Amino acid sequence: MRTSELFVPTLREDPGEAEVPSHRLMLRAGMIRKVAAGIYTYLPLGLRVIRKIEQIIREELLRAGAQELLMPILSPAELWRETGRWDFYGKELFRCRDRHDREFCLGPTHEEVVTDLFRREVRSYRQLPLTVFQIQTKFRDEIRPRFGLMRAREFIMKDAYSFDAEMTGAAKSYQAMYDAYHRIFERTGLRFRAVEADTGLIGGTSSHEFMVLADTGEELIVYDPHGTYAANVERAEVPPPTEISIEPLQPLQKVHTPGAKTVEEVCALLGATPDRLVKTLLYTTDRGTVVAVLIRGDHQANEIKIKRYLGVHDLALADAETVQAITHAPPGFAGPIGLSHVRILADHAIRAMRNMIVGANEADAHYINANWDRDFQVEAFADFRQARAGDPTPDRTGTLHCARGIEVGHVFMLGTKYSEKMGATFLDAHGSEHFVIMGCYGIGVGRTVAAAVEQNHDDKGIIWPIPIAPFHVHLLPVTPSDAIAHLTETLYHDLQRAGIDVLWDDRDERAGVKFNDADLLGIPYQIILGDKGLAQGTVDLKERKTGRIEKLSPSSLISSLVDKLSMGAKA
C-alpha cells in the first residue's frame, strides 16, 4: 500500500481531548476519530490492527472447537425481562423503541439471545457440548466513557458461550477457552497474565481475567513470580497471619489526640507506626444496617470481600451523620470499644495484634493498649483486607508481587443462572430434563488494541508487536533522486512478492516528516532509502523498537526481513 493511497490523517500535535498514551497516539497516528463521547470511527490503519487481532482470535477459537455465528445488535426487551436484567442492568443498557412502540436494547452482551437460541434449537444431550462465538459491536451506555478505545460505549467484542450437559464437561469447555485465550494473547505478542478474578455475588464457580501488563492499567493484580498464583487484587485471598503477638497486655489508656483523624496524624502524634493502629471503618449496607470493620492501620479494606461475607449488594462508607449517630463522635475517632448496636468484624491481622491504638468514640481521643476480647468483642475474624506486595500467597509457598494490568479478556463459568431463568433444558440419555450448564467468554478487541499501544510505545509513537502491526515494513525513500525512485519501486514489488505487508511512503515530503510519521505509526521495520547509502550500495533497515540500524545490500534485505518477521511472529 502506498501512503498517498491510504487514508491516514496523522496529527503533528497532541489532540487536546486525549490524556492517556493509547488514546493520544491512536488519534495522532490516524487510526481512530471520535464521533461522540465513547463512539469512534476506525480509520483504515486502526481497522487493519483490529482485523489482525480478530483473525488470531477466530483461528484459535475455531481450533478449540468453537463455531462462529453472528447475533443481532438489537435485542427485544422480553428476553431481558425473562432474566430480570431489563431492570437490573440499569442505565448502561441502551434502550429504544421501534415504530410499533416495541421495546429493544442495544446488546451489551448476548447471554439472553444465545440462551434463547439454544432453548429453541437444542433438545438432546447428543447435541452437546456446544460452544459458539461472535465478533461483533457491543453497546454499553457507560456513565463515563474515557481513554479512547479503552472504555468506549460502542466497542468491538468477541463473545463466546458454551453449553454442556454436566459439570465435568462444562469444566472442560471452560478449560478449552482458557487455553485458547492463552494462545490468542501469546500470538498477539503482548505481555499478559491470566489472573483469578472475582465472581461477584453469583459466586462459586471459576472466573479468570486476562490482563495485558501496563503501568497505566486500571486493574491491580498480584502474582507470585516463582509460582503459578496470580489474581486480581479484588479477589486475592490473604491467609491469616501465622505469627501472633506475645507482648504482655498493657492497661488500656485513653489519650488526647486533638484533630488527629487520619492514620498518619494519629501516628505522628503518638510516635507510633501505622501497623500498631486499627482503623474502625463504618459501612452502611443496602439493608440499611451499619457494620464496623476493623482493619490494621497500614492495610486497605477490600470492600468486595466484605460484601461477599455479608452477602450484600451495596456497601458504602457511612456518611458523617451516621458516624456521629453511631459513635457519638465526629468521623476519625471511631473505635470498637463501647460501640453498641453494630456488628463488629475484624480482619485476620487484628487477631495477631496486641496493645493496639483505636479511636475512643469521642472527639480528639484515642485509646492505646486496646486488646480484643479484653476490651471489646469481635463477632468474626476473616479476610477483609486487600492483598499487597510482600504478602504470602494463599498457600504460603510464595510471596506476592504487584503489577498493573488492562483487562482484555474474561472467562466465566455461569452454571445454570441463565438456563434456569429462561428454561433452557435438554434431555439426557435417560430421558430426564436438565438445565444446560453455561460459560461465557469475552475479549475486548478494541481494548486489546489500546492495551497494545499502552504497553508498547515511546515518546515518538507506537511500537507495534509484529503479529498485530498494521504493516510489517515501512519503505521510506528520503532523497528525491531517480536512482532511489527506481530502487524503491523494485523493492516495493519484491517485498510484496515475498508476502510482506509493506507501506510505501511515496509522499513528496522531506526526510524528517517521513521519519517522524514512521516512528509515530510504529510499523516494526523501516527501510530507509537515500543517496547516501546508495553510494555505498546499502540501504538502512531500522528496527522501530530499538532504533537499531543495519546497513544491508538491497539484495540481502528481503531474506533478512523474512527471517526477522517470522522470528518476531513466533516470539
Add this chain to the structure above:
RNA sequence: CGGGGCGUGGCGCAGCCCGGUAGCGCACCUGCUUUGGGAGCAGGAUGUCGGAGGUUCAAAUCCUCUCGCCCCGACCA
C-alpha cells in the same frame, strides 16, 4: 449524578478579567528554491467565536438558559 475545566479557521492555542467588530503557530493552495530527523522566501484561501435569548449605540468578551466535550469522583464485569 457530584466536583473541576474547556468549546474561537482543519489541528493546537491567544484574545474574555477591563465590550469597539478576530489574531498567532502548524496544516492547506500557487510559484520558485530546497531535500538523511517535522525547510526557506513570496503570494493566497479559510471563522454563524458551540447554540438560543438578554443587556448595550456596540458582545468572542457582560448576564440567563441550553448543547457538546475533557478530567477527578461516585458507578460498572
